[in-house]
Structure formats: structure tokens, C-alpha cells
Amino acid sequence: MNIVIECQNLWKIYGKIVAVKNVSLKVSEGEIKLLFGPSGSGKSTFLRCLAMLTTPTKGEVFLRGEQLTKENAELDKARARIGFVFQHIWLFRHLTAVGNVELGLKRVLKLPRQKAKERAMKALREVRMEDWANHHPAQLSGGQQQRVGIARALAMEPDIMLLDEPTSALDPELTGEVIDTLRDLAKKGMTMLIVSHEMPFAREVAEEMIFFDEGTVIEKGEPERFFTNPRSERAQKFMARLIKRTRRE
Ligand SMILES: Nc1ncnc2c1ncn2[C@@H]1O[C@H](COP(=O)(O)OP(=O)(O)OP(=O)(O)O)[C@@H](O)[C@H]1O
Numbered sequence: 001m002n003i004v005i006e007c008q009n010l011w012k013i014y015g016k017i018v019a020v021k022n023v024s025l026k027v028s029e030g031e032i033k034l035l036f037g038p039s040g041s042g043k044s045t046f047l048r049c050l051a052m053l054t055t056p057t058k059g060e061v062f063l064r065g066e067q068l069t070k071e072n073a074e075l076d077k078a079r080a081r082i083g084f085v086f087q088h089i090w091l092f093r094h095l096t097a098v099g100n101v102e103l104g105l106k107r108v109l110k111l112p113r114q115k116a117k118e119r120a121m122k123a124l125r126e127v128r129m130e131d132w133a134n135h136h137p138a139q140l141s142g143g144q145q146q147r148v149g150i151a152r153a154l155a156m157e158p159d160i161m162l163l164d165e166p167t168s169a170l171d172p173e174l175t176g177e178v179i180d181t182l183r184d185l186a187k188k189g190m191t192m193l194i195v196s197h198e199m200p201f202a203r204e205v206a207e208e209m210i211f212f213d214e215g216t217v218i219e220k221g222e223p224e225r226f227f228t229n230p231r232s233e234r235a236q237k238f239m240a241r242l243i244k245r246t247r248r249e
């Protein structure tokens with residue numbers, strides 16, 4: 001299988017805080033992997049390092065075999081091939097939904113206006129937001145805003161989507177619509193690395209779940225194993241808490 005993104009012995013250190021500790025991981029074409037773990041365990045920092053939105057302290061990142069951590073790597077080009085969806089939704093308030101989605105197409109990919117518009121509308125259709133194309137973020141619900149965020153990443157036709165807790169800022173009733181959007185992408189064969197604690201969704205779509213704690217991978221394996229028989233004590237405790245929470249909701 002073709003490896004889309006890979007990191008080897010990745011570290012990110014902020015002063016005395018070791019946010020990411022010696023992580024190696026691969027995601028191949030069409031795979032969906034799900035990263036989860038306690039707050040502050042370094043999930044966001046890890047994802048940002050993988051997308052080279054922040055520079056790793058040590059270690060290597062490769063995108064389709066091209067080393068992004070070497071000197072003179074063409075990072076702008078590489079970042080344009082990685083769709084990133086942020087934990088805290090951010091859209092430009094003064095632009096409409098379609099304006100937000102078009103921006104990277106015009107600025108980064110240099111598409112002409114008409115072509116950018118067509119591609120932005122196609123991406124909005126994929127997240128079922130075409131009817132809201134001309135609305136501003138303030139006129140959209142949190143779930144709708146996050147779907148625009150997903151469309152913005154999709155429109156760039158990325159090699160992989162990295163999604164950092166795309167539903168954590170949403171009320172439970174809005175979470176479902178974003179999860180449905182991700183489910184649609186999964187069906188289309190999109191390669192994704194998703195930070196999420198939506199366990200039924202993980203069980204349904206993920207090839208592999210990766211449990212992260214204190215900046216590093218504690219355990220990884222098929223979802224079924226995590227649900228029935230997590231090996232490490234830390235994963236057992238965390239899964240038990242998550243399953244209890246899911247039942248309550
Ligand atoms: N820019 C930064 N400067 C200093 N420390 C940082 C920075 N970014 C993150 N950290 C620290 O790195 C650690 C990991 O943070 P990170 O946000 O990656 O965790 P997380 O697993 O995504 O947490 P959450 O589930 O709450 O989103 C934390 O101790 C955090 O304070």
C-alpha cells in the first residue's frame with residue numbers, strides 16, 4: 001500500500017514540556033486512523049507537527065516519500081496537499097461560506113476566479129452546505145461552520161485530511177451532522193487521521209485506533225480490540241470512561 005504520510009521518531013519540546021515524545025506512525029492511501037487520549041497529551045501538537053504547521057524539535061516527516069523535515073523542503077506546496085481541520089473552528093468572519101472555501105484555491109493554488117468558485121461549490125456540496133454558500137459564519141450554526149471548515153480543506157483536493165477533534169467545540173446535537181460528513185468522506189475512500197473521542201464512529205470507520213498519553217503512543221490496534229480488550233492499564237481506564245460517557249449521551 002502506498003504510504004501517504006509518515007513520521008519517524010518525532011519530538012516536540014517547549015522548554016521543559018515534552019509535548020510529543022518519539023512518535024513514529026504511518027497512514028497509507030485510503031486508510032482511516034483515529035488518535036485519542038487525555039487532554040494535554042499532545043494530540044494537537046502532534047498533528048500540527050505532522051502537517052508542518054509547527055516545526056518538530058527532532059525527527060522526520062515524509063509526505064508521499066518526500067522529506068518535509070529537511071532543509072529547503074518546499075513546505076508551502078506540501079501544506080497545500082494536507083487538509084487540516086482545526087479543533088477550534090476558525091473561518092474569516094467577513095467572508096461568506098464559499099468565500100472562505102475559495103480563498104486557498106485562489107491564493108495558494110492560483111486558480112482563476114470561476115474555476116475556484118466551481119471547485120468551492122463542489123466541496124460545499126460534498127458537505128451538504130451548498131444552500132448556505134452565501135451566508136456568513138455568524139449566520140451558521142457551529143456544526144455548519146465546521147462543515148465549511150471541512151469543505152475548505154477538501155476543496156484543495158488534499159492527499160490526506162488531518163482532523164483535530166472536529167466535534168469537540170460543538171454541542172452534542174450538532175456533533176452528529178459533522179460525524180455524518182466524515183462518514184461520507186470515509187465512504188469515498190478519503191485518507192484521514194482524525195483526533196476524536198466519538199467512539200461509535202471510530203468503531204465503524206477506523207482501521208486503527210492509536211491511544212496517546214503523555215506525548216507518546218501507548219497502544220495501537222484495531223478498534224474491536226480497544227473495545228473488548230485494551231492491553232495497557234491506561235487505555236483500559238480511558239476506554240472505560242469514554243464508553244460510560246457515550247452511554248450517558
Ligand atoms: N505553543 C505552545 N507553547 C508551549 N506549550 C505548548 C504549546 N502548545 C502546546 N503546549 C503544551 O503541550 C502539551 C500538549 O498540548 P496539546 O494541545 O497538544 O494537547 P492535546 O492532547 O491536544 O489536548 P486537548 O485534548 O485538550 O486538545 C500541553 O502541556 C500544552 O500546554
Ligand SMILES: [Mg+2]
Nearest residue numbers: 043044045087
Ligand atoms: Mg488538542
